[in-house]
Amino acid sequence: MTVRPYAPEHADAVHRMRKLAFGTPRDDAWAAESDAWHGFVADVDGDTCGTLRIWAYRQFFGGRAVPAGGIATVAVDPHARGRGVAGALLDAALAGMREAGQPLSILFAATPPLYRGRGWEQVGSAERVQVPISVLAALPPGRAPVRRAVEADLPELHRLYLDLGSTVDGMLDRSEPAFEVSRIFELDIVDVVPGEDGVRGYVAASRHGANDLTVWDLVARDAEAALTLLGRLSSWAGMVEQVSLRLVDPVVYDLLLAMPRHLPRFVEPFMLRVVDLAAAVEARGWPDYLPDFTVDLEITDEHAPWNAGRHRLVHESGALRIEPGGTGVVRLQARALGPWFAGTATTDALRRAGLLEGVAPMLDAVTAAPRQLRIADTF
Ligand SMILES: CC(C)(COP(=O)(O)OP(=O)(O)OC[C@H]1O[C@@H](n2cnc3c(N)ncnc32)[C@H](O)[C@@H]1OP(=O)(O)O)[C@@H](O)C(=O)NCCC(=O)NCCS
Numbered sequence: 001m002t003v004r005p006y007a008p009e010h011a012d013a014v015h016r017m018r019k020l021a022f023g024t025p026r027d028d029a030w031a032a033e034s035d036a037w038h039g040f041v042a043d044v045d046g047d048t049c050g051t052l053r054i055w056a057y058r059q060f061f062g063g064r065a066v067p068a069g070g071i072a073t074v075a076v077d078p079h080a081r082g083r084g085v086a087g088a089l090l091d092a093a094l095a096g097m098r099e100a101g102q103p104l105s106i107l108f109a110a111t112p113p114l115y116r117g118r119g120w121e122q123v124g125s126a127e128r129v130q131v132p133i134s135v136l137a138a139l140p141p142g143r144a145p146v147r148r149a150v151e152a153d154l155p156e157l158h159r160l161y162l163d164l165g166s167t168v169d170g171m172l173d174r175s176e177p178a179f180e181v182s183r184i185f186e187l188d189i190v191d192v193v194p195g196e197d198g199v200r201g202y203v204a205a206s207r208h209g210a211n212d213l214t215v216w217d218l219v220a221r222d223a224e225a226a227l228t229l230l231g232r233l234s235s236w237a238g239m240v241e242q243v244s245l246r247l248v249d250p251v252v253y254d255l256l257l258a259m260p261r262h263l264p265r266f267v268e269p270f271m272l273r274v275v276d277l278a279a280a281v282e283a284r285g286w287p288d289y290l291p292d293f294t295v296d297l298e299i300t301d302e303h304a305p306w307n308a309g310r311h312r313l314v315h316e317s318g319a320l321r322i323e324p325g326g327t328g329v330v331r332l333q334a335r336a337l338g339p340w341f342a343g344t345a346t347t348d349a350l351r352r353a354g355l356l357e358g359v360a361p362m363l364d365a366v367t368a369a370p371r372q373l374r375i376a377d378t379f
Contacts, residue, residue: 006039062285119334124373142228170373201225298328343367
């Protein structure tokens with residue numbers, strides 16, 4: 001078997017594999033080179049029978065946007081399955097992401113064991129909730145003015161999203177070519193709450209069938225702007241019974257909606273893998289109030305061998321780095337690196353999962369574990 005970088009000449013083979021695996025229609029984007037993604041194909045006996053794509057994203061951790069490869073379209077032709085083709089593609093992807101300067105990798109898994117076996121682990125979720133109109137109508141009224149958004153608002157809308165996203169670990173920065181933020185205007189509704197210093201909030205939503213109202217983004221700087229946008233959704237009473245609300249800012253559901261019970265909630269977990277530990281540690285934002293410390297690590301990482309072996313995590317003068325060496329007193333499996341880096345699992349939890357041995361409270365302190373991760377965009 002050979003694995004090689006994707007090139008436009010593979011578009012027909014990939015179209016066949018995508019149609020078989022996911023039922024998706026032909027996508028002309030595969031016919032050209034792109035800054036937004038790169039990919040790999042696998043050949044067995046000269047037959048192209050496997051593929052995957054890696055989107056170029058940046059994901060916020062500690063207020064800094066860390067380059068992350070978003071793995072998608074993992075597909076192997078039925079006759080070639082069960083022979084390690086997907087595994088070989090993922091190994092190539094790990095080396096490829098490291099080379100492309102993507103120290104993290106994220107994905108939404110239909111087949112988690114495939115990815116767990118190569119060091120990805122569940123860390124958070126994208127969520128959508130079905131909110132009855134009656135719940136929106138019962139909110140305290142927000143009385144801010146609202147107007148339709150215009151093209152000139154686009155930088156402000158993105159700035160508003162970034163101001164929020166940079167404070168919520170796990171959110172993508174939507175600044176890479178993979179996102180065409182101007183496509184927001186393809187949606188049926190884009191309304192803003194104007195403010196003295198720019199836009200205070202916006203909502204972007206679409207209508208699909210007679211009974212469907214889907215909210216993609218509802219982002220606001222302050223509670224009044226958020227309550228105004230939420231409350232105005234209740235004007236759809238009589239036409240739709242509920243609003244499908246994508247949870248972008250956790251505040252909207254957790255602190256502003258009236259704690260509704262038993263609402264259908266669709267949760268799509270996502271997995272994270274630290275592709276390059278030293279680069280990931282350097283790229284992330286870390287708290288600046290911790291004392292100097294070191295933790296000696298021994299990492300087992302068969303599929304990203306550059307991470308493996310003894311490393312020392314050094315915190316000095318407010319900066320964190322990884323350097324080779326140390327006694328290896330705390331032992332981590334590759335799968336532990338994602339939840340540790342993201343702060344979604346404590347060292348106690350990782351130990352109980354069989355992914356960590358040893359005691360190192362500073363590993364928890366530095367990530368402020370346990371904490372919740374969020375992502376709004378799925379791919
Ligand atoms: C899932 C898929 C890509 C696997 O391809 P493959 O070449 O057969 O996978 P491999 O032989 O490399 O298997 C690697 C590992 O993943 C596991 N695995 C493979 N398919 C799996 C599945 N459907 N569910 C759970 N685990 C799976 C294997 O057991 C193997 O584990 P091991 O390394 O411990 O032996 C392929 O079946 C496919 O194209 N399915 C349809 C599309 C799809 O589901 N894609 C994944 C979307 S996230």
